[in-house]
Amino acid sequence: MTETSTTHSHHDPTMPPAAVSSDAVLSFDHVSMTFPDGTHAVDDVSFSVRPGEFVTVVGPSGCGKSTLLRVAAGLEHETAGSVAVNRSELGYVFQDATLLQWRTVRRNVALFAELDGMARPERERRVDEKLSLVNLDGFADKYPRQLSGGMRMRASLARSLVMDPLIFLFDEPFGALDQITRERLNSELLELFARQGFGALFITHSIAEAVFLSTRVLVMSARPGRIVAAFDVPFAPSRSPELRFDPQFAELSGEVSQALRGAHS
């Protein structure tokens, strides 16, 4: 299955020399992960993310996409292979916003900086800066329960932005939001990405979201998850929402979709 499905991809992801490059901010080198209960979640995954690259992984539910992120972040440990990443410069946005409900937005955004022992003046300066970057200036003193789902996600984003990460991991961050909010946040994220210049590894179920956001889309197979196809996305970095109606966008989405269907069987 792996062999045949890679044939229609734009380049071969199983070739390590091209995938693992020296200037990468995150690279997986033949990474496998088996849970103690025997669940084989990730199988022999190799690829890397360079600065300014936005890599998205799509795959069937339960294929080990999230596990891949957790391994990258050090929340789980690979059972074979190795991961190269500087974890002090890593941002992470979880599936739900995971804000601390007893802290105001401002203090939630400050959390990582606080845990890292950043000096207060610097911390406050950065928190204010990132709050306005995600358009939450007016909500700094609200509690999470007073925010909409989209605002919570923005706060979660700002919390990692405060650390000026070189690599940003996104674990299906917009899955629970309505379509309009989701598309708006997609555009905002692209803008942030262009401005801040981090490398991103993004997980999603949505092919449209993957193609819209990424410079590269990887398709993962059903468990044990392995990368079975890779597509370079040719669009310019600044993308308008209308791109979604571009014929080339539709064509590429179709190819990803086809690879994903192959990965399911």
Added chain:
Amino acid sequence: MSDLVEAQAVAAGADAATAPALDPDTAAPTPRRRGRELVDLVGPALAFCVFVGFWYVMHYWALRAIWDKPDFLVPPPHTVINEAFVDTERLTEMLRATRFTAYISLIGLGIAILVGTILAVAMAQARWLERSAWPYLVALQAIPVIALTPLIGSIWGTGPVGRIVVCVLIAMFPIVANTLFGLLSADRGQHDLFTLRNASRSTRMFRLQFPAALPAIFAGYRIAAGLSVIGAIVGELFFRRGEKGIGILLADYRSQNQVPEAYGAMILTAALGIALFVAFGWLAQLIVGKWHESTRKTG
């Protein structure tokens, strides 16, 4: 007949007039909300009337008619008020005793909160401690405190110390159980945040687990507050010696067949427990009310 028709028409008209107000979007703060506030008042008022009515029925009818017992066993409310609360000398005596009992239960509660919280934090940190201490806490909860009271009296005396020990024993379990439950139920995703930044165990405890547990902790304190009043009264009722708390007064009245006064003392006992319960509800509202969704005034 025509009257009836007219009345129906009026009723229909009234319905039509009030119908828009029932839509929550168009009529935000108006009749409906006021109606709910009214219901909130009427319910308790009605319950109070039923309660007082039941009390009178017991005195004037049920005790004799159903159980063939003398009616002085349940004196009517107005007699209780006259005998126990209108007489200022008696009232002063009872209030002084209540104050003493309050003092004992607050000290007991304070100690139970201190020891119980520390114990729960330690148990949340060390699984072996949780597993070793838990059975004894459950046993402590299962043994009726009244069975231990004579022993406590023999060791620590029947004065304040012995009574405080009874309070601590009875109030400890809900504090430990709720605090431990709260500390261990912090969200997994939130734990991941702290793991990402390599947070130490103490950072995790005081910036994540403890604040996350606060609603559960306060629920435990609230239960413990009521129990510590019971502990103080149990100690007094059993020891019946030393400084006069409301429990000793209650026992005295009973033995001297001063039934209305005994009822008055019971009412004060209940009032003390309720006051502590409400005070802790208020404290919880003050501390976690801003961010915790389900903190609703039930005090």
